[in-house]
Amino acid sequence: MTAQTPIPIRPAFKAPEQVAFHRTELTVILSLYGRMVAAGEWRDYGISNLREVAVFSVFKRTAENPLYRIEKRPKLRNRQGLYAVIGMDGQVLKRGHDLKSVLRVLERKLIRDVK
Numbered sequence: 001m002t003a004q005t006p007i008p009i010r011p012a013f014k015a016p017e018q019v020a021f022h023r024t025e026l027t028v029i030l031s032l033y034g035r036m037v038a039a040g041e042w043r044d045y046g047i048s049n050l051r052e053v054a055v056f057s058v059f060k061r062t063a064e065n066p067l068y069r070i071e072k073r074p075k076l077r078n079r080q081g082l083y084a085v086i087g088m089d090g091q092v093l094k095r096g097h098d099l100k101s102v103l104r105v106l107e108r109k110l111i112r113d114v115k
Contacts (some may be wrong), residue, residue, distance in 0.1 A: 019054040
């Protein structure tokens with residue numbers, strides 16, 4: 001009896017993972033979104049779950065470019081921070097590890113002078 005070398009089994013095809021917002025993250029984001037809609041600042045949103053980033057885009061009107069993008073990038077978890085708020089022009093307004101503290105940059109837009 002001769003021993004045969006085992007044939008390596010190839011792992012099954014693994015679909016690329018997508019980054020997505022968790023339910024608790026969406027609760028925080030949609031809470032801010034609801035307040036901004038009530039204030040008349042925002043009207044529409046879109047969510048994209050991509051391979052390296054999850055994006056929550058905020059629009060003033062549906063057919064425009066987004067006013068703000070709230071991004072979640074897990075690869076930046078140990079560096080600049082997992083979350084970022086990016087303006088219409090592509091400028092990073094705030095970046096950090098805590099979603100609520102990052103979104104405070106947008107909550108300032110709700111505060112207006114009362115005359």
